[in-house]
Amino acid sequence: MEQKSVENGGWSPYLAGGLSGLVIIVSVLWTGKFFGASTSFVRSVGMLENYFDPERVAQLDYFVRYLPKFDWQLLFVIGIFVGSLIASLSSNTFKWQGVPDMWAERFGTNPALRGIVAFIGGIIAMYGARLAGGCPSGHGLSGIIQLAVSGLIAMVFFFVGGIIMARLVYCGGNCK
Amino acid sequence: MSAEMIFGLITGISFGFLLQKGGVVRYDKQLGALRFKDMTILKFMLSAIIVGMVGIHFFEIFGLVQLLYKPVVLGENIAGGLIFGLGWGLLGYCPGTQGGALGEGRWDSLWGILGMIVGAGVYAETYPLLMDRFLDWGISATFPCPSCLV
Numbered sequence: 001m002e003q004k005s006v007e008n009g010g011w012s013p014y015l016a017g018g019l020s021g022l023v024i025i026v027s028v029l030w031t032g033k034f035f036g037a038s039t040s041f042v043r044s045v046g047m048l049e050n051y052f053d054p055e056r057v058a059q060l061d062y063f064v065r066y067l068p069k070f071d072w073q074l075l076f077v078i079g080i081f082v083g084s085l086i087a088s089l090s091s092n093t094f095k096w097q098g099v100p101d102m103w104a105e106r107f108g109t110n111p112a113l114r115g116i117v118a119f120i121g122g123i124i125a126m127y128g129a130r131l132a133g134g135c136p137s138g139h140g141l142s143g144i145i146q147l148a149v150s151g152l153i154a155m156v157f158f159f160v161g162g163i164i165m166a167r168l169v170y171c172g173g174n175c176k
Numbered sequence: 177m178s179a180e181m182i183f184g185l186i187t188g189i190s191f192g193f194l195l196q197k198g199g200v201v202r203y204d205k206q207l208g209a210l211r212f213k214d215m216t217i218l219k220f221m222l223s224a225i226i227v228g229m230v231g232i233h234f235f236e237i238f239g240l241v242q243l244l245y246k247p248v249v250l251g252e253n254i255a256g257g258l259i260f261g262l263g264w265g266l267l268g269y270c271p272g273t274q275g276g277a278l279g280e281g282r283w284d285s286l287w288g289i290l291g292m293i294v295g296a297g298v299y300a301e302t303y304p305l306l307m308d309r310f311l312d313w314g315i316s317a318t319f320p321c322p323s324c325l326v
Binding site: 016130147158 | 235260287
């Protein structure tokens with residue numbers, strides 16, 4: 001396998017992306033299922049709420065549809081963490097950082113501000129992903145790979161929303 | 177653990193490894209694409225889609241793969257897509273990739289993970305209301321693109 005060094009130890013995104021396509025094919029052949037990431041957050045919050053208030057969880061239709069249990073997709077999401085950890089440690093690109101460089105240039109290096117915005121962004125993003133029926137993994141990759149119209153529509157609007165917000169946050173490209 | 181769960185973990189590790197090697201888990205790369213400055217994540221995604229698409233449809237011909245697409249519900253797909261996008265622009269991580277961002281030490285993704293867990297809970301709370309009022313908006317059908325073209 002030819003490795004093209006892009007940024008200290010990185011591979012060409014075309015190569016890494018193409019290999020990910022192969023991973024998806026093998027995974028579908030093996031399990032007969034297409035992966036997604038956002039359902040795992042529903043199951044996770046269901047499991048957490050079960051710990052505090054199981055009656056409430058039993059009342060909510062959404063947790064009947066997506067049972068709060070540990071399933072293969074949750075392990076898939078955990079696996080992404082492990083895989084990235086292995087890759088970054090093996091290529092010395094692991095970096096303990098709480099404020100991304102681009103963010104720091106615009107808003108400074110206060111991790112609390114970044115944390116608050118990231119937290120709010122996470123709430124909004126997951127709400128939207130569940131409403132849309134998937135995230136860039138489930139709709140974007142698994143959906144478009146099957147030529148699903150729902151995946152194409154959702155992916156277009158993921159980017160439309162993202163581009164609008166990025167322009168708002170970075171003042172329409174006028175600031176750095 | 178069942179074989180399926182072990183395979184989910186193996187798929188995740190391989191995918192996470194490649195995401196990190198491709199450099200696509202970072203905030204700077206995600207916002208770079210949304211600001212039209214750095215198209216790394218698009219190169220990665222579209223390469224994965226091209227390879228995966230050919231393979232999945234190839235094996236589907238021989239009946240080894242069954243397609244399972246999500247239904248088209250325009251109201252949900254468009255409104256949900258936009259809302260996701262707005263949150264994504266703030267957070268700079270995706271539900272799948274932020275675990276990878278944490279894996280390479282970008283710990284601000286922890287806030288995103290917490291936010292997403294809360295967001296999923298909020299959605300579960302509002303789901304009955306949405307179900308009554310909005311969730312059947314737009315056409316609802318399960319069809320793949322090839323059949324809408326012919």
